Structures are given as C-alpha cells and as structure tokens.
Amino acid sequence: MTFSVNSFVAAIDKSGARSNLFEVNIAAPATITGTGLNTAADFSSQWRFLVNATTLPGYTNGEIPVAYFGRTAYFAGDTTFGDWTVTVLNDESMKVRKGIEMWMEKINSTVTNARSVGIQHSNIAGTATIKTFGMSGDPAADATLATSITTSGVTQVNLFDCWPSNISPIDLSQDAANTIETFQVTWQYNYLTHM
Numbered sequence: 001m002t003f004s005v006n007s008f009v010a011a012i013d014k015s016g017a018r019s020n021l022f023e024v025n026i027a028a029p030a031t032i033t034g035t036g037l038n039t040a041a042d043f044s045s046q047w048r049f050l051v052n053a054t055t056l057p058g059y060t061n062g063e064i065p066v067a068y069f070g071r072t073a074y075f076a077g078d079t080t081f082g083d084w085t086v087t088v089l090n091d092e093s094m095k096v097r098k099g100i101e102m103w104m105e106k107i108n109s110t111v112t113n114a115r116s117v118g119i120q121h122s123n124i125a126g127t128a129t130i131k132t133f134g135m136s137g138d139p140a141a142d143a144t145l146a147t148s149i150t151t152s153g154v155t156q157v158n159l160f161d162c163w164p165s166n167i168s169p170i171d172l173s174q175d176a177a178n179t180i181e182t183f184q185v186t187w188q189y190n191y192l193t194h195m
Helices: 005-011 095-107 139-145
Strands: 022-027 051-053 059-068 071-081 084-089 126-133 153-167 182-188 191-194
Touching: 095 153
Parallel strands: none
Antiparallel strands: 022 126, 051 084, 059 071, 084 182, 126 153, 153 182, 153 191
16 A cells, blocks of 8 residues: 555545534523523523533443453443533633532532432433534534534534532632633533434
C-alpha cells in the first residue's frame, strides 16, 4: 500500500467531527422548584449558552471471568456508567450556580440533613441532553440550530435520572485579567441513550 494524503483526507468524512460544536441542555425535575433552572426542554435555557466544556460519556461492560480446565473464559457482565462533568461559564446573576446549589440543598439540606422534595428518587432526578453539530454551512440548518435542540445534529446523547453530586469551588485571583469565572458540576445518572 502506498502513502496517499488524498486517501487519508477522503477517509475523514466532512473534515471530521468538531469538538467545539456542541450544546448541553439540562432539565431539573418538576419537584425542584424555585431554582431558576428549566424543568423541560427549554430552548432558551442558559445551559445551552453557558456550558463551556463537557464530554460525550462512555460506559463499561463488566466482565465475569470463569475458570475452566486451566483456562479462563470471559462472559459479559453488568454495564456501569461513570460520572459526567460539565464546565459552566459563570455570569454575574450566577443563575446556574445558585440553581445547582439550591437543587443540591433540596436533595440533602446542609442544615437539617433532610430531603425537602420527598424521598422518591424521581423527585431529585432530571434529564440531560448533549448534542453535537456538523459544519454544514446550511443557512436553514443554522436558523434551526438557534431554535431547536432536536434537529441539525451529528449525534445526541440523552442522560436519564441525573442529579448533581458535586459543584466545584470558583477560583478567584487579583491577578486574573480577561477571565470569566468557571466552575464544574459533576452529575450522576442511571442510563443513557444515543440518537
């Protein structure tokens, strides 16, 4: 086989998927009220604009080793999902930061050590969508992107039964110039689907 740059370039469909063309939307459950966070697929959600970095989550199929006559055979085991983390740009209203802190407080109060939204897991668990986009250059697709989270995407991952388990500190410094505050939120979820 001979080396060919043209073959290599042709093998990468549409110049490759870009890691900076994405949006995230997170919907809190209806029982988490007063946080200022959206509780449905709100297309004007601040999440879409303020999530600065994330990952398309992976998962692991476990293995069950079984010894037999001096050899080990492997069987498929349980599927597990890891943490999912988003990095959020902080605006001066701190709407997302305050909303996540209120959500976590409703899950388990720092004062009373009690849940304020009922004991059922569904009362604390929301949904999240991560969607990546292509570089179509299609004006119709670009207009659709501004109004809909369900069209024009390359891939979409939906996370179910998700809830915030950790919110990071915000680093402050007198030396920080031309910098916007950021913080990370780590989420737990039960399962995901790809579309």
